[in-house]
Amino acid sequence: MTLLQVKDLQVRFAAPGSGLFGLRRQWLKAVNGISLSLAAGEVLGLVGESGSGKSSLGRAILRLNEIAAGQVLFDGVDITQGGKLDIERLRRETAMIFQDPYAALNPRLSIGETLAEVLRVQRKVATPLIPRRVDELLAQVGLHAELASRKPGSLSGGQCQRVGIARALAIEPRLIIADECVAALDVSIQGQIINLLLELRQRMNLAILFIAHDLAIVRRLCDRVAVMYLGQIVEEGPVEAVFGAPRHPYTAALIQSIPEIDPTRALPREPLPGEPPSPLHLPSGCAFHPRCRHARPICTEKPPPSHDLKGQRYSCVLEKPLL
C-alpha cells in the first residue's frame, strides 16, 4: 500500500539579500520537481552531496518547510491542500529524527519528561498510564528505565539518539523521516541504531525516509534508494539494482567514492571533479553536465530523457550500465 506519494514537489528559498533595496528577488530552487513514493513498511534512502536538497525535501514532506508547488499525498490525502485537521493528522502519524541528538532534545527536561510531553500533547495514552508507557518506550530502544530521570546533558550521543528515536516512536508513527540520524555517532553505535531501526520497521511496519551521506549504511538499511543532485532525483530504484548497475554518472561516481564497497571487483574510474554549482544558477540542460565526463553537446541544451528499467528510473542520455 502506498503511504506517501510526492508529486513534482518544489521548495524554494529567497536568496540572501535578494528582494532588498529594490533588487530583484532571486529564488533558490532547493527542491526542483521531485516525485517519489513510499509504501507502508518500506525504507527509502535519500542520498546526495551536501546542498542537494535532501533536508529541504524531508522537511517539506512533513510541512516543516513551505511548499512552492506540487503535491504531497499522505495515505491518499493531499496535505498540501489540506486544512488544519489534515496537518494535525500528519503530526500524529509522522515523526522526524534529526542529526544532532543533543540539539534535538530540550536540555532542561529529563528524558522521562520529554517523552511524557509527547504522549500528553499527542494524547496517545491516558495520563495515569504515561509513566508506564515511558518505560516501555525506553525499553523499546534498548535504554534502562533509570535513564528517565536524567537530563540529555548526562547522556552519550548514542543514548541521546535512542531517546530521539523513542520520542519519534511515542507518536506511533507510520512514517519516520530520519535526517542524517546516525552521522554524528561512532561507527559501532551507528550499527546499533541501524539494527534498531530495522527491527522497529519489521515489528511496526514503519515506513522510513532515511536521509544520509553514507552509501554503505543506505545499502545495508534501505529497500530502495533515491539519488539527489541539485534539487532533483537523478536515479532511483531497488538498492541492489542501483548499487549493482548504476545508470546515472552521478550515482556511479558516488558509489565509487564508497571505500571498499566490493573489494573483489575492480571499479572503472568515474571521477567526480569539483563541487556542485549553486542552486541559484542551475546549469542549462542536464544540471550535472558541467561535472560529467560523459557529457555531450545535447546535455547542455535539453533536460535528459527519463528511463524506467523494471523500477530503476534514471534521467540521462546514456543507455548502458556504468559499472
Ligand SMILES: Nc1ncnc2c1ncn2[C@@H]1O[C@H](COP(=O)(O)OP(=O)(O)OP(=O)(O)O)[C@@H](O)[C@H]1O
Ligand atoms: N532556510 C533556508 N534558507 C535559505 N536557503 C536554504 C535554507 N535551507 C536550505 N537552503 C539551501 O537550499 C539548498 C538545499 O539545502 P538542504 O539543506 O536541503 O541540502 P542537504 O542535501 O540537506 O545538505 P546536507 O547534506 O548538507 O544536509 C542549499 O543550497 C541550501 O543552502
Ligand SMILES: [Mg+2]
Ligand atoms: Mg541536510
